[in-house]
Amino acid sequence: MTTENNGGRRRELSSSQKFIKSVTPWVIGFWKTTFTVLITMVGLLCVTFIIGRVMPIDPVLSIVGEAASNETYQQAYRDLGLDKPIITQFFIFLWDVMHGNFGESLLTARPVSQDLIRVFPATLELASVGIIIGIVIGIPLGVIAAVNQGTWVDHIARVIALIGYSMPVFWIGMIGLMVLYGKLDWVAGPGRLDIFYVDIVPSVTGMILVDSLIAGDMTIFWNAVSHIILPAGLLAYYSLAYISRMTRSFMLEQLDQEYITTARVKGLSETSVVWRHALGNVKVPLITVIALSYAGLLEGSVLTETIFSWPGIGSYITTALLSADMNAVLGGTMVVGLVFVGLNIFADLLYKVFDPRAK
Amino acid sequence: MSELKTSPETKQSLHDWLVSDAPTSRRQAKLSSYYRAWLTLKSNPMAMFGLAILSGLLFIAAFAPWLAPADPFEQDLAARLLPPGEGGYIFGSDSLGRDILSRLMYGSRITLYIVALVALMAPIVGLFVGTAAGYLGGWVDVVLMRITDIFLAFPRLVLALAFVSALGAGIENAVLAIVLTAWPPYARIARAETLTIRNADFIHAIKLQGAGAMRIITRHIWPLCISSLVIRVTLDMAGIILTAAGLGFLGLGAQPPSPEWGAMISAGRKFILDHWWVVTMPGLAIFTVSLAFNLLGDGLRDVLDPKKNK
Numbered sequence: 001m002t003t004e005n006n007g008g009r010r011r012e013l014s015s016s017q018k019f020i021k022s023v024t025p026w027v028i029g030f031w032k033t034t035f036t037v038l039i040t041m042v043g044l045l046c047v048t049f050i051i052g053r054v055m056p057i058d059p060v061l062s063i064v065g066e067a068a069s070n071e072t073y074q075q076a077y078r079d080l081g082l083d084k085p086i087i088t089q090f091f092i093f094l095w096d097v098m099h100g101n102f103g104e105s106l107l108t109a110r111p112v113s114q115d116l117i118r119v120f121p122a123t124l125e126l127a128s129v130g131i132i133i134g135i136v137i138g139i140p141l142g143v144i145a146a147v148n149q150g151t152w153v154d155h156i157a158r159v160i161a162l163i164g165y166s167m168p169v170f171w172i173g174m175i176g177l178m179v180l181y182g183k184l185d186w187v188a189g190p191g192r193l194d195i196f197y198v199d200i201v202p203s204v205t206g207m208i209l210v211d212s213l214i215a216g217d218m219t220i221f222w223n224a225v226s227h228i229i230l231p232a233g234l235l236a237y238y239s240l241a242y243i244s245r246m247t248r249s250f251m252l253e254q255l256d257q258e259y260i261t262t263a264r265v266k267g268l269s270e271t272s273v274v275w276r277h278a279l280g281n282v283k284v285p286l287i288t289v290i291a292l293s294y295a296g297l298l299e300g301s302v303l304t305e306t307i308f309s310w311p312g313i314g315s316y317i318t319t320a321l322l323s324a325d326m327n328a329v330l331g332g333t334m335v336v337g338l339v340f341v342g343l344n345i346f347a348d349l350l351y352k353v354f355d356p357r358a359k
Numbered sequence: 360m361s362e363l364k365t366s367p368e369t370k371q372s373l374h375d376w377l378v379s380d381a382p383t384s385r386r387q388a389k390l391s392s393y394y395r396a397w398l399t400l401k402s403n404p405m406a407m408f409g410l411a412i413l414s415g416l417l418f419i420a421a422f423a424p425w426l427a428p429a430d431p432f433e434q435d436l437a438a439r440l441l442p443p444g445e446g447g448y449i450f451g452s453d454s455l456g457r458d459i460l461s462r463l464m465y466g467s468r469i470t471l472y473i474v475a476l477v478a479l480m481a482p483i484v485g486l487f488v489g490t491a492a493g494y495l496g497g498w499v500d501v502v503l504m505r506i507t508d509i510f511l512a513f514p515r516l517v518l519a520l521a522f523v524s525a526l527g528a529g530i531e532n533a534v535l536a537i538v539l540t541a542w543p544p545y546a547r548i549a550r551a552e553t554l555t556i557r558n559a560d561f562i563h564a565i566k567l568q569g570a571g572a573m574r575i576i577t578r579h580i581w582p583l584c585i586s587s588l589v590i591r592v593t594l595d596m597a598g599i600i601l602t603a604a605g606l607g608f609l610g611l612g613a614q615p616p617s618p619e620w621g622a623m624i625s626a627g628r629k630f631i632l633d634h635w636w637v638v639t640m641p642g643l644a645i646f647t648v649s650l651a652f653n654l655l656g657d658g659l660r661d662v663l664d665p666k667k668n669k
Contacts, residue, residue: 036508043509047518051525162657166650168601170608171624171642174631182632299514303605317517318609321524333513333521341512 037345042094044337048330049093102331107323112331115316120335121206122192123305123312127297129209129228130235135290138240139279142247147274149252157244164241169234169300173307176230188226190309197223231308235300239293246289250282284354291347295340399662406658412651420467427461431618440634451636453627459640462618466641469619470648473534473603474596480538482588485545490576490584492546493553504550511543516602523611530619533612537602541595545588552584594656597649604645620645 068076077083084092096103102112145157180186188194192208201208201215209228212221254260255278263273302314309315313332320328378395382388400406419426428449435456443451450459492503510518522536556562557580565575606612607621615622620641627637 039505040509040512043505044512047509047513048521051521158657162650162653166597166601166646166653168604168608168621168624168642168645168649170605170621171638171645174624174628174638175642178631178635178638295514299516302516302520303608306609317520321520322610324524326524329521329524333517336517337513340514344512 033345033348037341040341041338044334044341045094045097046090048334048337049090051333052326052330097334102334103327105320105328105331106325107320107328112327115328116313116331116335118206119311119313119316122310123298123301123314125207125209126228126232126301126305126310126312127235127294128207129232130297131239131290131294133233133236134239134243134293137236138243139247139286141240142244143251143274143279145244146248146251146255154248157248161241161245164237167237169238170303170307173231173234173304176234177307180230187230188223190307192224192227192310193220194223194227231304231310235297235304238300239297242293242296243286243289247282247286250285251278254278254281284351287350287354288347291343291350295343298336298339396662400658403658403661405654406661409651409654409656409658412647413655416467416471416648416651419464420471423464423468427458427464429458429461431457431462431465432616433457440630440637442634443636443640450640451634453623453637454630459623459636462623463620463641463644466618466620466623466644467648469530469613469617470600470603470645473530473537474599476534477537477541477599477603478592478596480534481541482545482592484538484542485547486549486581486584486588488542489546489549489551490553490580493550494557494572494576494580500550503546507543507546510540511547513540515540515598516605519602519606520609520611523606528611528614530613530617533603533606536606537599540602541599544595545591548587548591549584552587553580556580556583590656590660593652593659596652596656600645600649600652 082089100113102116104110105112105115108115141157141160145154148154177189181189197220201211201217201220204211204214208224209221212218212224251274255274260273260278263277264270268277298313301310301312302317304310305312305314306318313336317329317332317336319325320332376387377391379387379391382391400410428447435452438446438448438452438456440454441448441452441456443449446452448458448460450463453459453462488503488507492500492507518540519533519536522539523532526532526535562575562579565579570578603612604619604621604624607619608625610622610625613619613622615626623641624638624645627634627641631638
């Protein structure tokens with residue numbers, strides 16, 4: 001009887017221990033991730049702060065002007081907190097940023113944070129349409145290249161991707177505008193809408209494609225489509241190059257496996273083997289690739305937006321750059337960096353959720 | 360001939376000597392492995408095409424003063440914006456009547472200069488950081504790798520933009536900005552290599568002989584990291600060119616009279632609708648060179664990737 005009791009207690013203990021053991025890595029993993037993210041974010045702020053400090057432009061002069069008296073200059077110097085030790089300045093900066101205060105833009109004379117909220121949806125819209133086109137074309141292209149490995153189909157897919165990697169985006173954007181808008185008039189020109197459609201649809205999400213659908217105004221929707229198709233198509237080409245190459249190599253790995261042979265022996269059609277079995281198993285790494293190339297599109301949008309006068313975060317940063325508007329540049333850089341980090345973490349998390357082996 | 364051949368005699372025997380299965384000296388074995396890699400690369404037509412373009416580029420850059428039909432800075436306002444082929448301008452003339460072909464030829468020097476500087480500096484920074492982190496381990500590793508991750512977290516072009524805007528526009532600052540954004544991947548590679556090497560028997564043997572960390576890192580770990588860094592650099596070249604051209608296009612790289620390709624595109628932007636060649640030609644030059652680097656890099660990876668050689 002005693003032994004049975006002991007045995008029972010021992011079993012109970014071991015099962016609760018098992019529970020703790022199974023949960024602990026998750027808890028540790030969670031804190032570790034949170035810690036890493038926090039450190040990276042603080043690091044991002046550090047780097048932007050340092051960039052802001054080494055700039056040769058005198059922030060005081062740009063406020064008070066060249067002709068200011070010495071007293072005015074000193075007053076502004078103190079108001080900006082520049083007389084404080086650099087460490088104190090850094091913590092003040094950190095405190096401000098955590099409260100969403102990026103300072104005021106010299107160019108628009110408004111808080112940078114407000115400007116960023118206003119321009120961000122335009123970039124989001126452009127990158128989202130780009131990534132959707134990239135996925136829809138890139139994945140099938142990669143699959144077809146993998147299935148026909150070594151044939152001319154594969155070579156063409158490879159050349160398409162290499163051309164995508166090698167093209168200067170600002171150049172091909174200008175050529176595209178010149179040919180498709182200037183000569184052939186197939187697409188609309190720079191900007192998000194024709195000038196007489198601007199500000200008609202109430203702004204809900206800030207993304208015109210969505211807003212016009214909500215308002216049910218199809219004329220504006222199609223006008224927005226004709227404006228977005230060229231810049232989004234260009235961005236799509238870049239993500240397509242990356243997505244198709246990665247899909248190809250993932251697929252090649254899968255098509256080599258024994259379960260593929262088994263599926264074929266069972267008599268499944270080739271379509272089902274390739275598109276259901278093999279592609280189904282590369283879903284998880286593909287999600288990571290897509291999240292990464294989505295982040296890459298944010299970067300690609302900087303030059304694309306400049307060419308197409310697209311009022312997003314990219315053209316906001318470049319306009320600010322050219323007029324030495326440092327607050328706006330740093331605010332924009334920081335937000336792009338934060339979104340970048342966010343997408344990377346998101347990709348990591350998705351991987352853990354979708355891949356049972358990662359648990 | 361019964362004696363072992365240790366040096367080649369004729370051209371035919373040079374090939375045999377190089378592909379010999381039983382090398383008789385260290386030199387022969389080493390040359391043989393290079394030769395085999397070269398043969399694989401040679402059988403890849405796309406890589407050879409890339410290599411040919413790059414050799415051509417080097418040649419043009421080296422002999423630009425002799426090859427260029429005109430002075431790249433000489434203006435002829437009477438011959439503004441002439442289309443290709445007219446008035447002796449093979450690629451046309453720009454808005455100040457300068458010969459675009461000559462400007463492209465001189466511009467190739469700037470492109471090569473930027474690429475060479477970045478390709479030298481970025482891997483070296485990465486090598487220092489990566490090997491130090493990998494070999495010393497502990498908190499040095501943690502701190503250095505965190506910093507690397509932070510730099511990796513920024514999108515490259517945006518960070519380079521911020522750096523150049525802080526440092527001021529110009530080629531040297533553009534190079535510096537690209538290096539500052541390009542080193543993290545090299546640091547990661549160098550660290551990974553170091554981690555696999557540091558516990559090898561030969562490192563322990565050197566340690567027993569009394570070698571210090573400095574000697575082990577510089578004399579024994581660095582040489583072994585270099586080959587994987589070189590592959591990565593070749594693959595990154597196109598990206599470097601595109602970033603540099605992008606900075607030039609935004610007016611943050613080379614400054615106006617300079618015939619940098621990105622800056623030429625930016626200068627021709629106003630005239631694009633009626634004078635297509637002003638923008639098209641420099642863009643084609645950038646595209647051709649970065650495509651050549653990509654083709655060569657792709658081929659090199661196939662040759663040097665140990666997984667594929669199996």
